[in-house]
Structure formats: structure tokens, C-alpha cells
Amino acid sequence: MTESWATFGADLHLDLTAGRGLRAGLTEAVREAARSGRLAAGTRLPSSRTLAADLGIARNTVAEAYAELVAEGWLTARQGSGTRVAERARPRRAAAAAAPVRRPARKGPAYSLIPGSPDLGGFPRAAWLSAARRALTDAPNEAFGYAVDPRGRVELRQALAGYLARARGVYADPGRIVLCAGFLHGLTLLAGVLRARRVREVAVEGYGLDFHRDLLVRAGLRTRPLNVDAQGARTGELTAAAGAVLLTPAHQFPTGVALTPERRAAAVDWARTTGGLILEDDYDGEFRYDRQPVGALQGLDPDRVVYLGTASKSLAPGLRMGWMVVPPALLEEVLAAKGPTEWASGALDQLTLAEFIASGAYDRHVRGMRLRYRRRRDELVAAVGDRVGVSGIAAGLHAVLDLPEGLERSVLQSAAWQDLALHGLGRFRHPEAVALPARDAVVVGYGTPSDSAWSPTLAALAAALP
Ligand SMILES: Cc1ncc(COP(=O)(O)O)c(C=O)c1O
Incomplete structure (x- = not known):
């Protein structure tokens, strides 16, 4: 039988083997912990008084056990720095047993334009x-407890409702x-x-x-590709076979086009006639450069669109x-999927974001970043626009550079020679999208580099292009 004790101050877990004298048992337990490497060299042990109190034994017993281990060289005892595990008290087969698993050092490319x-x-x-x-100063005590509402903190939901309605044209009731x-x-x-609704296919x-x-496939859903062209996804081609469609209407990822009003209307018509749901991924809707951001599709039909x-x-x-x-008719099901409490995000982060939005800091930050990204976008166009077609630049943090036919692979290869991580458009193509015309292009995530890395990254890209 083994028994465990923990100290306060600094916890020390010891397995004391029953059946031995107290002092011998304690000495062996500490020796074993040091020998096996579980207590690393340099670890400070509790004072003999604290450990004795924790274990409910006489202080002398602990002091004698410590003294014996100091004499054996397992521990060191110095005035002012307490009792510590000695440097040489390494596990005997240290190299073999305790060597950390070394992974090959992963030094990525020096520059990255991965979107x-x-x-x-x-x-x-x-x-x-x-x-x-x-947020922390104002947080009520109950914020530190288990959350009672699976929707998350009401302070953040209220701040978001105001922001989304104002900035993105979303019908957003904090309750939904x-x-x-x-x-x-x-x-x-x-x-x-x-899946619970027995949907089989998502466009x-x-x-x-x-x-x-x-992710959709792992959940048991089949994905069916919609063609994408200069007006965005061809929503007119949606069929009743799909129970939902996943769209990036404000800025198609990765081609960068905005879904036209006709295509938006076609998506909503499809949803209304078939009972299907539109899942609107508004991942970078705030970043539009030349005019007002395109409003969210959800504003057209909040009953059929999950924003x-x-x-x-x-x-x-x-x-x-x-x-x-979430549309009202879907709310219960989404909450049931989430579970009885908010366990995924911490209350303090939620309260901080609520405060960040409510104080206007979010708007200020987005405006500042918009300027930064627009400057980069303009520099990108100035640097390479005369050699390749640049598209998808009205919004977002990435652009598409169209290449002469057959050159995607060789440009990626030259980028690798320039120590530049870059993705081709081909890797984003749905494997079953046979009707999509061939297109050789690279997707340039100009938001990715730090400000100091931006110029050399752009130079590396320019050097990689034909
Ligand atoms: C198309 C698209 N959707 C959504 C996201 C955001 O995903 P998440 O919120 O899980 O980080 C990204 C971010 O890169 C994205 O590119």
C-alpha cells in the first residue's frame, strides 16, 4: 500500500511504502524521487517543519532523513537556500531514460505569405x-464560477449585437x-x-x-462543390440534395470576390424553397478598402442564415x-450541441472583448489595421501588378496572382528557393470540383508578415514570379 501527502507552500508528493520505519520509509521515498529524476536537480524541498506537519510526523524524523540523504549526496543543505536535490543526483540511466524526445528542429522558411x-x-x-x-476590476464574483449560460457572457453578446448590427448589417439579438x-x-x-437533422450533404x-x-466530412456529411467565378459561388446551381451551404459572401476564400447581389438573392431563394440553411463565414468582412464593407448576407434573411x-x-x-x-428555429439545437454550460472560452477573455468593443477600441484597432493592410496591398500591386494579374484585392488580407498557364508549380518552387512559404490556388480546390476551369495562380497572404518582414518578403515574392 502506498500513501501520498502534499505540503502547502510547495507541494511534495511522496510515495511512502508502508511496513517500513517512518524514517527509513521517508528516506527511501525521497531518495527514489531524486534517483528516478522525478524531482529534478535543484528542486527545493519543503522545510523539515513543513513536511513534518504535512505528514503528521515528528520534525526530527524528517530532519534525520534529510541529513542522511545529504550525507549520501542526494540532497544539499545550505543556509539561506534550504534543502535541495543535489546536482549530481541524476537518474543512473539519465541519457537513455530521461533524455527529452528530440524532434527534428523545424526551421520554417524565412518569409511567409501563407494566407x-x-x-x-x-x-x-x-x-x-x-x-x-x-474587465477584471468590474467582473462580478459569479464570473469566476462555472458559466450557467451556454451562449456565453451576456456582456459580450450585447456588445457584439450592437457592433454586428452597426458594422456588418447583421440582425443580432443578444439572445440568439x-x-x-x-x-x-x-x-x-x-x-x-x-447531422442530427439527418442532413447528408452540404454544398x-x-x-x-x-x-x-x-471537419464536415468527419461529422458524417458529404461536401459537394459549387463552381466559383468572378461573381462568387454559383448559388443558382444549389440543389435540394444539399441541406446547407457554406459560403464566404463578403470575400470569397481564397479567390477574393464578393458574392454579387443576384447570387446572394439566389442563395436565399434556395434556402426558402428547400428549407436549407446558409452558413455565412464572415471571417474578414471588416477589411474592405475601396468603399463601405459589403454587408452580411444574414441581413437578407435572419431566419435562414447562420452568421x-x-x-x-x-x-x-x-x-x-x-x-x-443563430436563427430562432435553430437556437435550441445549437445550444443542445454546445452542452449545458459555456466551457470553451474563459469568462475573462469574453469580458475583456466586451469591454474592448464597448469602449471603441475594437473599431480603432480595425481602422488602424485596415490602413496597414491597404498600404501593403497597394505595394503588392505596385511591385508585381505589371507582370501578373492581381485580383481579390478589394477586401481582406490576401490576393490572388494569376500566372501564365502551367506555371503554378514552378513559381512555388522558385518561392521555396527564395526561402518564401507560398500557397498555390490548386491546394484550395475541392477534389470533386471537376467543372471548375483550370487556373494557375498563387494566393498571397499579405497580412501575414510582420511590418519589419514585409519589404524583404515582397522582394522574395517578386523574385519568384516569372
Ligand atoms: C475562410 C476562413 N474562415 C474562417 C477563418 C477563421 O477561423 P477560426 O475562427 O477558426 O480561427 C479563417 C481564418 O483563417 C478563414 O480563412
């Missing part, structure tokens, strides 16, 4: 910190906003809801992110914060 990330150096640390301080840990989490929940854009499609937003482009993907505005 999907904002400039992480632009995260508004100071403004976020002051919002966090205010459900917070999620980014778009991926929202889509996971919706995929479960669709997706012929160009899109493979891991979004994979999904995320802080991943406007702030940072590491926050893992997203939100859904």
Missing part, C-alpha cells in the same frame, strides 16, 4: 491590457448570439446539428479550406474567440 493570419505584431497589446484590467472558440468550433457545432465553394471540408464571425483576422487567431448569430 490565414493577420500581422500578429499588430495585436493591440496595450489597449487589450487596459480592457482586461477594466452563441459564442464559440473561433469559426472552427462554431462549424463543428453546426455540423453536429445538421461548399469549389475553392475553400480543406480543413473546413474535412459566423471570428476575432481571428481582426485581432488574433490565438484568442480562439468567435460568435454565431
Whole structure:
């Protein structure tokens, strides 16, 4: 039988083998912990008084056990620095047993234009910190407990409702906003809801992110590609076989076109006549450069569109914060999929984002980043626009550079020689999108580099192009 004790101050877990004398048992337990490497060299042990109190034994017993281990060289005892595990008390087969598993060092390319990330150096640390301080100061005690509402904190849902209505044209009642840990989490929940409704097929854009499609497939849904052209996804080709369609109407990912009003209307008509749902991925809707942002499709029919937003482009993907505005008829099912409580995002992050939005800091940050990205976009066009066709540049953080036929692969190869990570358009193509015309192009995520890396990254791209 083994027994465990823990100290306060610094916890020390010891397995004391019953049946030995107290002192011998304690000595052996500490020796074994040091020998096996579980207690690393340099680890400070509790004082003999504290450990004795924790174990309910006489202080002398602990002091004698420590003294014996010091004499054996397992521990060191120095005035002022307490009793520590000795440097040489390494596990005997240290090299073999305790060597950390070494993974090959993954040194990525020096430059990256992989789309999907904002400039992480632009995260508004100071403004976020002051919002966090205010949020923490004002947080009621109940915010530190288990959340009772699976939709998430009402403070954030109210702030989002106001923001989404004002900035994105979304009909957003705080009661129908459900917070999620980014778009991926929202889509996971919706995929479960669709399966529970016995939906088998979801239409997706012929160009899109493979891991979004994979997520749907893992949930038991089949994905069917819609053709994408200069007006966006061809929503007129939606059929009753699909129970839902996943769209990026404001800025098609990755081709960058905005879904035209006719195509938007066709999607809503399809949803109304078939009872299908539109899943609107509004991942970078805030970033439109030449005119007012295109409003959300959800505004056309809040009963048929689930609006999904995320802080991943406007702030940072590491926050893992997203939100859904759910049609009334779907709310119960989405909440059932989420479970009885909000477990995915922490209350303090939610309260901080609520404060960040309500104080106007979110708008200021988005406006500042918009200027930064527009400048980069203009520099991109100036640098390469005379050699390749640049499209998808009215919005977002990426652009598409069309290449002469057959050159996609060789441009990616030259980019690799320039130490530049770059994606071709081909990797975003749905494997069954046979009707999509061939298109050789690269997708340039000009939001990705830091400000200091931007110029050399652009130079590397220019050098890689024909
Ligand atoms: C098309 C698209 N949708 C959604 C997202 C956001 O995903 P998440 O909120 O899970 O970070 C991204 C981010 O790169 C994206 O490119």
C-alpha cells in the first residue's frame, strides 16, 4: 500500500511504502524521487517543519532523513537556500531514460505569405491590457464560477449585437448570439446539428479550406462543390440534395470576390424553397478598402442564415474567440450541441472583448489595421501588378496572382528557393470540383508578415514570379 501527502507552500508528493520505519520509509521515498529524476536537480524541498506537519510526523524524523540523504549526496543543505536535490543526483540511466524526445528542429522558411493570419505584431497589446484590467476590476464574483449560460457572457453578446448590427448589417439579438472558440468550433457545432437533422450533404465553394471540408466530412456529411467565378459561388446551381451551404459572401476564400447581389438573392431563394440553411463565414468582412464593407448576407434573411464571425483576422487567431448569430428555429439545437454550460472560452477573455468593443477600441484597432493592410496591398500591386494579374484585392488580407498557364508549380518552387512559404490556388480546390476551369495562380497572404518582414518578403515574392 502506498500513501501520498502534499505540503502547502510547495507541494511534495511522496510515495511512502508502508511496513517500513517512518524514517527509513521517508528516506527511501525521497531518495527514489531524486534517483528516478522525478524531482529534478535543484528542486527545493519543503522545510523539515513543513513536511513534518504535512505528514503528521515528528520534525526530527524528517530532519534525520534529510541529513542522511545529504550525507549520501542526494540532497544539499545550505543556509539561506534550504534543502535541495543535489546536482549530481541524476537518474543512473539519465541519457537513455530521461533524455527529452528530440524532434527534428523545424526551421520554417524565412518569409511567409501563407494566407490565414493577420500581422500578429499588430495585436493591440496595450489597449487589450487596459480592457482586461477594466474587465477584471468590474467582473462580478459569479464570473469566476462555472458559466450557467451556454451562449456565453451576456456582456459580450450585447456588445457584439450592437457592433454586428452597426458594422456588418447583421440582425443580432443578444439572445440568439452563441459564442464559440473561433469559426472552427462554431462549424463543428453546426455540423453536429445538421447531422442530427439527418442532413447528408452540404454544398461548399469549389475553392475553400480543406480543413473546413474535412471537419464536415468527419461529422458524417458529404461536401459537394459549387463552381466559383468572378461573381462568387454559383448559388443558382444549389440543389435540394444539399441541406446547407457554406459560403464566404463578403470575400470569397481564397479567390477574393464578393458574392454579387443576384447570387446572394439566389442563395436565399434556395434556402426558402428547400428549407436549407446558409452558413455565412464572415471571417474578414471588416477589411474592405475601396468603399463601405459589403454587408452580411444574414441581413437578407435572419431566419435562414447562420452568421459566423471570428476575432481571428481582426485581432488574433490565438484568442480562439468567435460568435454565431443563430436563427430562432435553430437556437435550441445549437445550444443542445454546445452542452449545458459555456466551457470553451474563459469568462475573462469574453469580458475583456466586451469591454474592448464597448469602449471603441475594437473599431480603432480595425481602422488602424485596415490602413496597414491597404498600404501593403497597394505595394503588392505596385511591385508585381505589371507582370501578373492581381485580383481579390478589394477586401481582406490576401490576393490572388494569376500566372501564365502551367506555371503554378514552378513559381512555388522558385518561392521555396527564395526561402518564401507560398500557397498555390490548386491546394484550395475541392477534389470533386471537376467543372471548375483550370487556373494557375498563387494566393498571397499579405497580412501575414510582420511590418519589419514585409519589404524583404515582397522582394522574395517578386523574385519568384516569372
Ligand atoms: C475562410 C476562413 N474562415 C474562417 C477563418 C477563421 O477561423 P477560426 O475562427 O477558426 O480561427 C479563417 C481564418 O483563417 C478563414 O480563412
